[in-house]
Amino acid sequence: MPAHDLYLGGARRSKFTTITIYHVARRFENELNQQRFLKKVDSILNPRLGGKGMDWEYFIQESPRELWKINGIVPPPSGSEMEKLWFKENKPVVEGDVKANL
Known part of the structure; x- marks a missing residue:
């Protein structure tokens, strides 16, 4: 401006x-x-x-x-294991992808 x-x-x-x-x-x-x-x-x-x-x-x-939403994904609940995984990976993670990689 x-x-x-x-x-x-x-x-x-x-x-x-x-x-x-x-x-x-x-x-x-x-x-x-x-x-x-x-x-x-x-x-x-x-x-x-x-x-x-x-x-x-x-x-x-x-x-x-x-x-x-991040990348079309609703973030996991605060304090959840999934939120900890998002933090560790430093990116959104689809829950199904986690199970496939275990």
Whole structure:
């Protein structure tokens, strides 16, 4: 987007960015976890963007795990043996393929 198309408070602003964070693998269990995550994001963004004289905003989008797929596969339940296998392989694994390779 051209810098002349960015507005902040109704005024043109060339040093501005919007960041979207997709948080889909897990849900925040409580407000304490949410605040901890926000604090970590701030600790990363504030020095990098603020140090450049930029303004920014960010938005964290949480999605129900049931509406999430990787390569067309619904991820296994949290903590399951299949999830551990996905982690070990560092990729989605089709359950039938696991049985065929045993």
